[in-house]
Amino acid sequence: MDNKRGLVPRKIKGFRDIDANLNELRWNIINKASKVYQSYGFEHLDTPILEYAECLGKYMPDEDTVDKGVYSFKNPEIEPVFRADGKRELRDADNNVVMDHAFLSMRYDLTAPLSRVYAERLWTRAIKNQLVEGTAPLFRRYQFGPVFRYETKLDPGRFRQFWQLDFDTVGSSDVASDAEVCMILSDALKAIGLAQSDFKIRVNNRKILKGFLHGQGITTPLQEQAILRVIDKLDKIGLRGIEFELGKGRKDKSGAIIPGLGLDEKMVSNFLSFFEIFSESDMNRGQVIEALGEKIGNNEVSKEGLQELNRINSVLAESGLSDEAVLFDPTLVRGMAYYTGPIFEVESTQFYLDHKGRERRVGSICGGGRYDGLVKQLLGVNVPATGASIGVDRLAELLTLTNRGGTAQGPLLITVLDKEMMPEYQKIAKELREGGVNTEVYYGPNQGFKKLKKQLSYADDKNCPIIILLGSDEFEKGVVSVRDLKMGREIADEVTDKKEWRARVQHEVSRTDLVSFVNQLLNK
C-alpha cells in the first residue's frame, strides 16, 4: 500500500473555502459598495473568468506552461487565426486558413476584461477608421468577482484566488471623474461600516513625477519604471533607503546586498530634496499644490499634472471631503505600469495585534488610477479611463482583525425526538418559516429521543439560537417545548445547576402560540 499513489481530498495551495461567517462579511462589503457605485450611475457588468490571453494584454505566456503570474493554458479548441486588419482569417502560402490553439487565461484583474469589452464594442468602428480620438463613448460599469494570480511566492494571508470590486469610467478625460473616484471610495467604505477616521485616501498624479523625472534627464520608460519602483518603497525603507537604492545600493536587514540604480549624487540629492518636503508632512491639499508649484519648475507635463490636481481639489472641496479624508501625497507611486495620471490608494489607519501581541497594520485596502493607454493596446486609439478597486478579501481581513467580522446566525432547529412524527415537524417548520423564522428540521443520523445530546451539539456548532422539542406526549397535550439556546450560552457560567439552567431557558408553549412566542424570543 505504501508505494502507491494516493488521493487526498485537498485544495490547491493558495486557494481556500469561504465559510458562512466570512461570506456574510464578503457579501456585506459587495452589496453595500455596489449600491454606492450604482448611486453614482455605474451599471453592473459581468465578464467571463476565462479570456483569450492576448485580449488581456500585458502578460503573455510564451510556452506551453502557465507563466508570469497568470494561470494560462492552450485552448483545446482549434480556431482560425485573424489577419492583422481583423477583418478576415489569415491564410498561408497555399491559401489555407491558418488554424491555432490560442492561449486562454484566467483573468488576473477586472480592468483588462473591461478594456476587452470596451474594445470589442467599438471594434467595427475602429477597423473602419471611424473612431476618432476624443470621441470614444462614455461607459461606466462596476464589476465584482474572483481574480487569479499564480504567485510562486505566497506571503501569509495572500491568496491565488481573491475578490475584487471595481468601478471604472471609460471615455472621460475630465479629471472631475478622478475626484469622483475619491468620493465613491469614501462613500463605499462608510457604507460598509468604516468610520471616517479608519482610513485615509491618498492621491497623486503620475504626470507630476513623470515631469520631474524628465526635468532630471530621465526620459525612457525603463529608467522611469526603475526609479518609480524605488520610490514606491518609501514607506518601507525611508528616505535614507531611497537614497542608497537610487545611488550605490544598500544592505538589507538580512545582510543581503540590494544593488542601487547608480544615479549620480547630484540627481539623487535632487530627488531627496523633492521627497523630503512631502514625506511625513501634514500639509493640506492647498499647501501641497502650492509647494509643488514652487518645486516643479517649467516642465509642461508636471504643470499639466498640477493643473489636474487643482481641478480635483476644487471638486473635492465642494463635495465635502476634508483634507484629513483625502490627502495629496506627491510620494505616492503605486505599482502598475499602466497608470498615466491621477492615482489613488486607500490606507487603513487601524492597528490590530498579531499573535505575538505586536501592533500591525493591514495597509492598503483600495487602489486605482487613470490609465489612458490601456484600451489602445486592443483598439489602436487612445481612450481615457479611470477607476478604482476595493480589495474585498483584504477589507474582510481588516474587519475580522479589528473585531468586526461576520457572525452568521444559525436557524432555529426542530429536534427529532420521534422519527414517525416527521410530517408534524415539517408542518411546524412551515409555520415558523411563514412567520419569518429560519427553521431547520434535524435530518442527521442521530434521530430519536435517546440521541438528543448529539442533536444539541449540532445546534451548538451551528450557532442555533433556539431548539424545539416535541414528542408524542407534548403533541397530545397540544404543546411544544422551546429552549432558548442563546440565553443558555449566556448564563452557562453563572448557572451551573442543570435543573435550574433548564428551568430558566426552556418553556412549554401552546402549539397555537408557538410562532409569536419564538419571534418574541428572537427579538428580545
Place this chain on the structure above:
Amino acid sequence: MDNKRGLVPRKIKGFRDIDANLNELRWNIINKASKVYQSYGFEHLDTPILEYAECLGKYMPDEDTVDKGVYSFKNPEIEPVFRADGKRELRDADNNVVMDHAFLSMRYDLTAPLSRVYAERLWTRAIKNQLVEGTAPLFRRYQFGPVFRYETKLDPGRFRQFWQLDFDTVGSSDVASDAEVCMILSDALKAIGLAQSDFKIRVNNRKILKGFLHGQGITTPLQEQAILRVIDKLDKIGLRGIEFELGKGRKDKSGAIIPGLGLDEKMVSNFLSFFEIFSESDMNRGQVIEALGEKIGNNEVSKEGLQELNRINSVLAESGLSDEAVLFDPTLVRGMAYYTGPIFEVESTQFYLDHKGRERRVGSICGGGRYDGLVKQLLGVNVPATGASIGVDRLAELLTLTNRGGTAQGPLLITVLDKEMMPEYQKIAKELREGGVNTEVYYGPNQGFKKLKKQLSYADDKNCPIIILLGSDEFEKGVVSVRDLKMGREIADEVTDKKEWRARVQHEVSRTDLVSFVNQLLNK
C-alpha cells in the same frame, strides 16, 4: 499587413458578458433563492473555481490537453505526491520524494467541490479509521457561482460558463430531507416570482427502476446506464421510439440509423408495459404509489424505493404541496450516473414564441437527487447526501422569454452645460444621492451647452429617468431645470410638437426644492 497575425478583441466561444439588465435578473434569482435556502437552515459556502482534477473525481484528463468536457491543465507548480494511505509523501526506490505537476480543473459543477470540502474536513478521522458508516456528521450548505464545461458541440443558448445555485444536505439518509428538496425548490421559485402554475416538480426514485431492471435480469452498471439513457429520451421520442431503441434500433428524422440495445422482445415488452401506465398519466401521488406496488413485485430494492416514496409523500402532504405541484413520475431518469435514490426535476410549464412564431418550451430549470456514493470516492466511506440545483442562466432565460426580464433603470443624469460649473454639479449630485436618488454627473467628451444633444442621447441609451440642466443663468436665479425623460419617452408619439413636448416634460424648480421635486417625479 494582410499576412500578419492580428489581435481582435473578443470573447472565447461559449462565453459571454452579462449586462446590467441580465445582472438584475441573475441577482434577483440568487438573492431570493438564497434567502429561502437560509430559511431552511443551509449555510453559505464558497469554494475555489480551480481544484485538483482528481479531487473533483469522475472526469480525469489523461493527456496534456483539456478533455472530456472539463477545462483542465497541468499545475505550473511541482508538488510532492501523496502515498495511498494519505499520511506521507510517496518515495521512489532511492527514497526521494516523488514530485509531480498535478492536473487542475475548473469546476464543472458545485456538487463535486462540496464532496471535496466534506471529505477534507473528515479526512483525519477517516485515515485513523474513526469514521464509521452511518455516523458521518450532518452538513447543509448552499452555494452559487459559475461552473465550466468544455462542450465541443454548443447548442444555441447554451454556454461553456454558466451559473448554478445549489443546496445540499450531506450526512442524512432520511428521505424526509428529499421531500424537503421539493419544498425548497417550490418556495425558491415562488420567491423569484414564478406562479405555482408556472412549473411542476417531478419526483422518482432510482431504486424503483434499478429494482425493476434487476427483476428483468439487468444487473451490471453498464447495462443499467445504457437502458436508463434510452428511457431518459421518453419525452422526446415517445414509447414507440423507446421500443425501437431498446430493441432493434430506429431511423431518426434525418434518416440516420440509431442502433438499438438489442434486448429481446419479451424484455422490451415488459419495459413498455411498465412505462405505459405512467407515461402521460394524470395519477396523483397516492395512485402512482399504488400502481407501483402492483407492478414492482417482490424485488427488495424496488420495495425500498417505494417505501421511500411513501415517506416522501407523507411529508409532502403535511407541508402543503399538492399533487399538481409535485408529481411522482416513474419514467423520470435524469442523466447523472451518480444518483442512487430519489431524483427531482423541475419543468417549466410555460411556452414562449420563437422568432418564427412557434410555441417553444424552456424545459428543465432545476434538477437534483440523492447521491449516497459520491463522497465515498474521496473518503472511502459511504456518506448519504441529497440536494438540488437551480440553473440560474436557464431560469433567467425563461423569465426573459416570457417577458419578465430585468430592466435596470439608469441614474438621474446631471448634464454639463458649463465645464467650469463642475464643482456645483457635484454639490447637487451629492444632495440628490443623500436624498436617495442615484445620480450621475456627465463626464463624457461632449461637455458644454452646444453638445447637449450628445449628452441627451447618452441619457437615453442608459435609460435615465430624469436629466438636470443647469447653466450660469439658472444658477444666478437659484433655479434648476428638470426634464422628465421617462414621461418624455411615453408621450413622444402623441406629442410631436417640440415646444409643447418640452413644456410638458421640463420643469424649472427652485434649487432648494430640487431633491423633493425629483423624488416626487420618481415615485409618480
